[in-house]
Amino acid sequence: MEDSLVQRTASAYAYPLLIKNLLFSPLVNNPEQQIVYRDRIRYDYRTLRQRIGQLAHALRRLGVKPGDTVAVMDWDSHRYLECFFAVPMIGAVLHTVNIRLSPEQILYTIDHAEDDVLLVNEEFLPVLEQIKGRIDTVKKYVLLSDSGNMPQTTLEIDAEYEALLDRCPAEYEFPDFDENTRATTFYTTGTTGMPKGVYFSHRQLVLHSLGTLSAMATPQTQGRLHQGDVYMPITPMFHVHAWGFPYIATMLGIKQVYPGRYAPDTLLELIAREKVSFSHCVPTIMHMLLAHPGIDGVDLSGWKVIIGGAAMSKALCKAALGRGIDIFSGYGMSETCPVLTLAHLSPEMLEGDEDAQAEIRCRTGRPLPLVEVLLVDEKMSPVPAGEGSGGEIVVRSPWLTQGYLKDVKNSETLWHGGYLHTGDVACADERGYLKITDRIKDVIKTGGEWISSLELEDIIARHPAVAEVAVIGMPDEKWGERPLALVVARPGQSAALDEEAIRTHVQGYVDKGVVSRWSVPDRVRFVEAIDKTSVGKINKVALRDKYL
Template sequence: MHDNLIERTPSAYNYPLLIKNLLFSPVVNNPDQEIVYRDQLRFTYREFRRRVCRLAGALVKMGVKPGNTVAVMDWDSHRYLECFFAVPMVGAVLHTVNVRLSPEQILYTIDHAEDDFIFVNSEFLPILEQIRGRIDTVKSFVLLNDEKTVPETTLPLAGEYESLLNSESDTFDFPDFDENTRATTFYTTGTTGMPKGVYFSHRQLVLHSITALVALGTPASQGRLHQQDIYMPITPMFHVHAWGLPYMATSLGVKQVYPGKYAPNMLLNLIQKEGVTFSHCVPTILHMLMSSPEFESTDLSRWKVIIGEQPCRKKCARMH
């Protein structure tokens, strides 16, 4: 039965399907391409890889160990993208906290996931302040902040995100481990009872990324994602990894635009200014954009949008 197996060269790399290979062995290596955050920040993929290494160093210095769970409470940002990679790449589990849940439900997911560390946007500090006394597992918190001033909080902060990165090295030796290692976890919404936990392995996420890239690269035009596209998610990164598109966009080396908190004017301005050509969202978000006074004056002729979860009604039919 096994006589037909081809003998592997002893020095050959077995190549486990790990998330690090979407970053360091991508479909397209495009180090000078840009990643943009709102109207505040832009840097190249070359710098992005350095930032992922610095974040990994900061995680290890904080005491994050393989198997620990690191939660993130943030809007769609470059920081979130860096956590998408660095956290599972050091062998930890990324918990993408749904910030739209009630404080009681957020508390439930934090305790159920047994979060060890929480990276929290300053906007969500009041939620954690409210439930802090009932959080059982979290050792410390990292502040994610767009402002120059640091807000007051009673939470035990390990530091501010950028400050932690600035003190770390541009290189990090990411280990190999079993590709079936848990990489991420998140919780369902819209179901009966409390949110239900879901988790994904490195292997599952890599295979999903490759499969979806093939599927979206197949059409000649409609709905196609290709190397010249400019990507901006309008599905939250805490919602099923923004449908996995950030992993795909990074592996493809396309320009990426992260809008932070969804505000119609900001989204439309970014589409116009940055030349966004590919997004994904649900009809309610698209309707929010179409209700903005700036909608009619924004050039959307090159903007492709994948709509999910529910049918797009007549008012949305004007869009691609």
């Protein structure tokens, strides 16, 4: 087929998809809307734009050039939001450092990303002091401080953030450049080895913002994000740009609330005081909030929350629904920018009872616009739709990372066959709702049967005395593998739990035909806590190492 390319008039403006263009509409439509940082800072969108300009000037004065990398180590804050824009808008790369990694891993990511300037919250100075002298690339350090005071440190600090901005003008003429320029880099913790760097361009971040917003804004009633909402992330800004929602919230021009370090009393206070209506978090955070004694004093009805990062159990979903929370699942991964699917409910589904709703809300959901999802077998052949059929989720979308930074081998594995491989096994129902049944590496193979660790976790979590559960496969000489259930009891409920109680509970679902008899765990171990990754997911690699 012959190409018929659009002819461009010499004077026509091509309008590259750059992050700076996300700032236009809020400055026109909602310039007086607020950005809030805890109980410390409150300013409007006009001020946000001015501070972004000041930060751009400050970075240039520090020697940052297009193509350089600026790293940030901070809690969720207005400063981080300013960096989300100013750093890539001058043509530099924003590295959002995972502050929950070990000092050695942080050192690796700083050097691997070749950070030139590092903005660091005073609370993380001890981490940098541990690795000082081994950081090869960083030339300048900027202190991020709520107090503005200079703490005692052996690190050579070049400037304090607010003082730096105060010395710079607000007007900055942000240039146009190729929309495929890298805008962000961050590191995802894998199952083995050092973290892997993923990266995204201006074009990808703009398209992800538009695609996610189109999916969030179109439901008839449930789970909508609109200009009347108040947004507060409870997913770290260092992790996949807080799932991309700060960009979306800014583009919409809605009120934004940044909580700093996550503490349940602070989060609940901000939700109540600032009338937060939209958030996202991992199941661990929602568990923490629902278990906090102060929750009875907060009206959570109307609070919309996307749960991602790990499967949401029906028990957690129903507990949240009981508080009036509009809770539902979203799905993605670090490599996908991240949002791929959302579990919105149609008006007819909302007429169902709590159990029927929970079934849908806990599913992986349906793909966003511009997201192509396939379920395939080991040979990349599509598997048929249906609850009994499962395959790996592979995807195509304009906002997927194009590889791992400086890692050709793993990049090719990620994109084998021209689709990005998620490593997640799922099935699809007749309405197109996906349901992840497990990670490929976490499926328990026992006696010729495959057991979904996620499904078994969900069943055990329905026991009224269980607070949290993880299920892993353990080697078994006779059956290959058998499930081990690691259970955390609810406060004051330890006496009501023993191994037989858990097995009897699971056997009830076997008798109903929900799962096979192979699912009843031979071993149940009661623990005080379950190991998590740096972003709050159950760390099954660590659990297998610990209990092997």
